[in-house]
Amino acid sequence: MPKVVPGYREEAKNRIIKKSVKYFSKNGYHKTKMAEIADSLGVSKAALYQYFESKEELFTQVMQYYVDSIQGELIAFLKSKHPKEIMTDDFFDILFDIKSNETRDNTVLIDGLFPPLDFNLAISELITSNPSMKNKMTKHYKEVIRLLSDYFEEYKKNGVIKKEVDTSSMAMGIMSLQDGLMTAILMGIEIHEIKRTWKDITKMILRTSFVESDF
Amino acid sequence: MPKVVPGYREEAKNRIIKKSVKYFSKNGYHKTKMAEIADSLGVSKAALYQYFESKEELFTQVMQYYVDSIQGELIAFLKSKHPKEIMTDDFFDILFDIKSNETRDNTVLIDGLFPPLDFNLAISELITSNPSMKNKMTKHYKEVIRLLSDYFEEYKKNGVIKKEVDTSSMAMGIMSLQDGLMTAILMGIEIHEIKRTWKDITKMILRTSFVESDF
């Protein structure tokens, strides 16, 4: 693409962000070097600084981009699913980003709906020293919980989910389960054990929450 | 204590390890500085190197110590509890290390029973570059799961937990839920929401797993 083209700058920023996510997510914040990102893009370090004021800003934008993109996708995704599907193999595969992990290099940023393995890690590394980032993440986390709750709430109205169920707990529970299982993957637990746990526990949650459960 | 006494060396190592836990757990691996640990112990950096060959070795030993301690404590703790208690306030407070968080400076981390998530941070930072460490962590993680499963298995035998329940899933589910909620805390979610979710979700798990549930 020629360089003097409208939108080139945005294009370039996106290219950097997409490449950066790989390193931040794989190695965390501190172990990711600007030189590494620059090299992998075939540009100089200085070039990165034309688009991002600092490493921290780059990371923040990576997060921002990720966070912004995900919410819309999440809604669309949920709309097409019945809550029962949460405990299926298909849902698990998408949620845990099983396939895209292997070809991450050539895929766009958001293959799955939830943070790529280990992305939380990089966030955590910064979150203590960067309060504005913490606020952003809190906001995002709550927003996702709200979307999930709203989704469950809809099914409560339809009489699928029991009246007395706290859909906010349900949302947070399912999300935390996923986060925790991500850690388990990181710790070296085999994926089939992760999957079995996911299916068993979500089944328990749904069975207790549904008015009629034939599973 | 005089310095040329047998066991002094071990004593000293332990003192270093106990102090290091705090920093690695709070700040992760890279943000924790050798100088910081040395200062907080009132010794020189060089002194640390008399007991540990490198930062990485110190961290490995910290993990080892932590992991070893936890298992003993876990067994003792579980022996005194009925599974039903998992969903109580008291259990939550101990598990999430609520009190010690406030006075963290003076308490040893392992007051809590499971590795709090921000410890995972440090582990994760190293795990990619240090495969032997990953093996150790995997071993430990599995060991804790096994202990928990065994504990549930006991109650299966007693007829408290249903025959068809997979206690290994139960163990992993509960542990992941805890890990995931630790992330939520880190992301800035209020503790009362964490607690509500913990109680609601564990209740669902227990209710489906118990033969007779009067809750």
Added chain:
Amino acid sequence: MPKVVPGYREEAKNRIIKKSVKYFSKNGYHKTKMAEIADSLGVSKAALYQYFESKEELFTQVMQYYVDSIQGELIAFLKSKHPKEIMTDDFFDILFDIKSNETRDNTVLIDGLFPPLDFNLAISELITSNPSMKNKMTKHYKEVIRLLSDYFEEYKKNGVIKKEVDTSSMAMGIMSLQDGLMTAILMGIEIHEIKRTWKDITKMILRTSFVESDF
């Protein structure tokens, strides 16, 4: 003005020079960035390089321009004044560029007659590494001294200034006093103290130098 007009190039160079004076004078050589100059002119950095081979050349030309302008103005200015006026408020205000300091952004520096001290800063920064520049500055400095001396010499001929006075010393003394008081301003001394000193000392110089001093 269309760009393919003879003289356009000179015009453009002058615009750059005039703008640059402000930055070099306020911030010195090293703190002045090419980007800063370009931005303030609303052009690209690359544009500057069409007119000046390097930052150093730009600065040299800035000095050249400044120095050339000053001499013409100085002659014109002195012609209209009696030496006695040196110790007046009006003269002080012009010399120390009092008014233009307040609206410096919109005025050209050379409203003042002598190089304000903070311009010396930039000169000094370069002078060691650039001998040809030093020669130019020496030449200019001597030229200004000569102009001042000639002016006093004229009044010696008229019998206003004593025969035995060394007008060259007088010129250098007055000029150095001004330079030194510029330093004092920079060091944070209040302007009224500067003014009082200027008036007191110049009065002393003039009183001793004049044949008849009624002040």
Added chain:
Amino acid sequence: MPKVVPGYREEAKNRIIKKSVKYFSKNGYHKTKMAEIADSLGVSKAALYQYFESKEELFTQVMQYYVDSIQGELIAFLKSKHPKEIMTDDFFDILFDIKSNETRDNTVLIDGLFPPLDFNLAISELITSNPSMKNKMTKHYKEVIRLLSDYFEEYKKNGVIKKEVDTSSMAMGIMSLQDGLMTAILMGIEIHEIKRTWKDITKMILRTSFVESDF
């Protein structure tokens, strides 16, 4: 000198400061590199950072040290001189640090009483961006003026200096003259011209200020 000796640290700091002053004073703040100072001391850059948190702090301490030392010396020096001596060759030589300039490498920081040639330059480079430094310099400048004024005031009491003379103006005038002539040296004016001017102008000042002037 052995390294584990009380006072070694202070000694080392002083060695660094003394060496640094040479570079800051010769090249100004920006052109002076930490590497250059380190190399000339035969130590690593990192060593400097054991004694000074940053380049700016090093410079500040250089200034501080200089400023602190000079006031005591100034008083002692003045006590031994009669004001009339100000216009002598000897005084000039000391004031303008003529000899020590040539052998500066091996001499202690404060050879002369006033800032080494060009030292103001380095100060100026920082003063705009560092308000606390500006305050310190203002305080110092005023203090020196006060010391000089007090000195003249003493001679006013003794009937040597006229009652109506403003000794504060006198002090600032003489000091500014020196500063301004330093600039002239920098600009390449020959030292004999500087000296002639100094002697002529101070003579004028003294002649007008003294009750009886036989010169």
Added chain:
DNA sequence: AATGAATGAGTTTTCATTCAT
């Protein structure tokens, strides 16, 4: 003629680690 993009060559700063005493 003009510019957005890119960069090489620094420069300050950091930190785990070593060493002389």
Added chain:
DNA sequence: TATGAATGAAAACTCATTCAT
């Protein structure tokens, strides 16, 4: 055994300058 001092190797960041269009 203990430490104050020293450092090498790296990392983030800067900026004058060049280049393709």
